[in-house]
Amino acid sequence: MPEIYFHIDVNSAFLSWTAIRLLAEGESVDIRTIPSAIGGDMSKRRGVILAKSIPAKAFGVTTGEPITDALKKCPTLRTFQPDHKYYHECSHRMLTLLEGYSPDIRPYSIDECFMTYVPFKNGGETPQNAAEHIRKRIQSELGFTVNIGISTNKLLAKMASDFKKPNLVHTLFPEEVPQKMWPLPVRDLFMVGRSSARTLELLGIKTIGDLAHTDPSILTSHLKTHGQTIWEYANGLEYTPIDARRHVAKGIGNSTTLSSDIIEAAAARKVLLSLAESVSSRLRQAGQCAGMVNVEIKYHDFSTISHQMQLLTPSQNTQILYQYACQLFDEAWNGQPVRLLGIRTSKLTSADALQLNLFDTAQNKKLQKLDKALDDIRKKYGKDAVVRGSFLKNK
Known part of the structure; x- marks a missing residue:
């Protein structure tokens, strides 16, 4: 029998998890049953829809649109601030429950994961029965619903979980691809x-x-x-097995929504330097070097563009990531006002296993020593103990 994969996807995760918290705090109305949405902080210019209820969707409210536009479509829309710490707790509880059914679980995002099917007695003798059992248990014990897709590879399992929602189990085996x-x-x-x-x-x-x-x-x-x-x-072809190493990062990044739109390249470079410091620090903490750098730009009209570039030698150094980020920004920026900037790294390599290019060794050693010294100071005295001169405001 071929290996069977489940893809478990939480239905309207942020909204469902917020609904659970509100009900536990005494809220009388389940916000999943009314026009409602989870949105960013308008005061910090992050006022976009992150998740919406099915009744809100009926009004045409869409994920990613500004809250102001959503309110024009649905004046009775109730909006709530996201609680990312609580969302991570909910995600962790689901993963802990699933670990009782399979040794091979791979989170794909905060609200979805893959797992290999392992038969179990009293309800889990077949993949469909097992998925129904897990779906019902998540709903009864954790209070939210999921879709579960079933197939012989991860791609088809994920496609299956995106079929009709919410709270359903779907199969998409290779022989079902033409029909479904x-x-x-x-x-x-x-x-x-x-x-x-x-x-x-x-x-x-x-x-x-x-x-x-x-x-x-x-x-x-x-x-x-x-x-x-x-x-x-x-054609339903995808051969990558589930990676059970749950905590190995596939990429590390950071982004920031700006307090006011940036219209000058020099100001953008300061933000990119701050982001490069953050991302490189996290790379060093994870013991990883990045082989690819991506820069994202979101303009004042919410249109987005991103460019990426492969590094000649994988790195975790602030200055090197910053230089690449600036080059990518210069290539991508069209001169319009910028409201968000982000840097993301991928193609990660273990720093211990990395063999540096002979010509880069001397330079990299100097940069590594500088980064280590700054990391040590900040670890001992706080992240603001050392500040770059370019970040200091003019008197």
Whole structure:
């Protein structure tokens, strides 16, 4: 029997978890049953919808739109501040429950994870029965609902969990792909973003089935290696096993919404330097070096662009990450006012296992010593004990 994977996805996670907390605090109305949403802090210019209830969705409220726009669609919309610490506690409780069913669990995000199916007695003799048992137990013991997708690989399990919601179990085995997945719009396929979807639709590829039956060489000529990847996904092919090392980070990053829009490159570089310090510090704490750097820019009109670049030698050094980030910013910025900047690193490599390029060794040793000295000072005396001169305000 082939290995079976579950993908467990919390339905409207932030809103569901907030509803649970409010009910425990004495709230009489379950906010999941009324037009409601979780939104950022308007005072800090993070006033966007992070999660919405099904009744709010009926008014046309969408995730990612400004709260002010959502209120125009639904004047009775109740909004609540996110509580990320509590959300992590809820996520942890779910993972702890799932660990009783499988030794192989991999969180994919705060509200979803993969796990391998292991049969168990009294309700778990088949994958479908086991998933139903787990779904019901999460609802009864933890108070929120999940969708569970079942398949022989992670891709199809994740696609299955995105079928009709909420609080349901769906299968998507390879033999079910033509019937269940191919009729869906191509934009619904995992890893097909808005830009890729536009390109595919211009090629006359409207459904996942159209994509599955397209010559891969046509796709790679327009989308490079990504075209080959999504062709494989459209055909249900994905061979990566679940990584049970739950706490190994796949990427480390940080972003900040600015108190006022930035209109000058010099001001943006100061923010990028602060972000580079934060990200590089977290890399060093994790014992990782980054092989890829990505810079995200969100403009005043909420449009977003990001650029990435591979490092010649993986690094965890502040100055090196900052230099790459500045180069990426200069390439991506179109001169419009900026409201958010972010730096994310990926392709992480263990710092202990990294073999530095011979020509980089002397420079890297100096930078490593500087970073270590700053880390030691901040660890002993606080993060503000040493401040870069460029961060000091003019008198």
